[in-house]
Amino acid sequence: MRITMIGSGYVGLVSGACFADFGHDVVCVDLDDKKIAALGRGEIPIFEPGLDRLVADNVAAGRLRFTTQLAPAVADAQVVFIAVGTPSRRGDGHADLSYVHAAAADIARALSGFTVVVTKSTVPVGTGDEVERIIAETNPDADVAVVSNPEFLREGAAIEDFKRPDRIVIGLEDERARELMTEVYRPLYLNQAPLLFTGRRTAELIKYAGNAFLAMKITFINEIADLCEKTGANVQEVARGIGLDKRIGSKFLNAGPGYGGSCFPKDTLALVKTGQDHESPLRLIEATVAVNDQRKRAMGRRVIAALGGSVRGKTIGVLGLTFKPNTDDMREAPSIAIIQALQDAGARIKAYDPEGMGMARTLIEGIDYASDAYDAAAGAHCLVLITEWNQFRSLDMKRLKATMAAPNFVDLRNVYRRRELEAAGFAYHSIGRSGDGDDQVREIAAE
Known part of the structure; x- marks a missing residue:
């Protein structure tokens, strides 16, 4: 499958590298040109055991690429993951969703054909509804299904957690997304990792709870x-x-x-x-x-x-x-x-x-x-x-x-x-x- 990962930080980089290792064609996008240039040279911006080798192997195999150009990466993708930061908002402690909202708008402008847009970032209940609204408002002709797929990665054991998860939570409201998301995780599904399909708001709350x-x-x-x-x-x-x-x-x-x-x-x-x-x-x-x-x-x-x-x-x-x-x-x-x-x-x-x-x-x-x-x-x-x-x-x-x-x-x-x-x-x-x-x-x- 053709997958685009918006955000090449901890979650985006680990997830993108693991998806590529499953055999998918993955493009990781980031606005930080220095980070993308470093990744292109094989320099990993974070310390995570085994990640440097995983990235290098999949880049060499042609399954993993890095770019600052969001539009072509999104236009070519079947599934687009949003994996940007959601830090505590200064002053009130709410999750800062400005990066998620900006990514949703950028994605909307670049969509081509039916696409599943997935929030991988940790987001409060109802964020998927807002992502859906932003996409529809930015591009009324967009044909999308917005899905919540929270990550459960422990720093220091992230690759193991991704490849041998306790569960994979997928929250959706549009049934068209079920088949594509099942295909994304097909290697894990064949290994009997449980895919838990829920409503989108339920999936968002599972992560926080x-x-x-x-x-x-x-x-x-x-x-x-x-x-x-x-x-x-x-x-x-x-x-x-x-x-x-x-x-x-x-x-x-x-x-x-x-x-x-x-x-x-x-x-x-x-x-x-x-x-x-x-x-x-x-x-x-x-x-x-x-x-x-x-x-x-x-x-x-x-x-x-x-x-x-x-x-x-x-x-x-x-x-x-x-x-x-x-x-x-x-x-x-x-x-x-x-x-x-x-x-x-x-x-x-x-x-x-x-x-x-x-x-x-x-x-x-x-x-x-x-x-x-x-x-x-x-x-x-x-x-x-x-x-x-x-x-x-x-x-x-x-x-x-x-x-x-x-x-x-x-x-x-x-x-x-x-x-x-x-x-x-x-x-x-x-x-x-x-x-x-x-x-x-x-x-x-x-x-």
């Missing part, structure tokens, strides 16, 4: 972690105990410094605004947003407390800046609020991240960047593990301690065991665990 539920699950276990610390319980054992219940499941029950990234923060906020607009307030989601925002800075105070209540004039080594491992994405990362809290308290920050330091330089001022974890620890009065990159899971503790000004370790991801760190001479602090109980769940999990 799914992200909000996962964000609530993270926030829930973080609050349980705080209670565990007060009562002497172990949050990892609690998480395992409830996660073995198939109705609950074990995923997204790892206590930590709060969620961040490109999706959960903006999508939960947008869903809250949608509920308010429709006079159907979502109190649980409102609380989730508030608790998560407060938690990030509270982690900075936790580090200060670990150093006796003051970090003024002290050096804090930070391990991990991105909101999760295997990405270079710094959007809404907990590290930003934690570092700012420490800086406000007078600390000097020395940080290392395997992929995120380039983006961090544009977001956080006044910190020093290290060449590796051991460099970040050199001269530090405390080492804080914020993002659980694999590179940080088996550090040489004796080597770290030998270079530090004081042996303090704050583990915000519960990667290490207390007895191991204390045996190496560290004062160790973790999340939701007390005493020797923080070792027990690791031993159980290894069985």
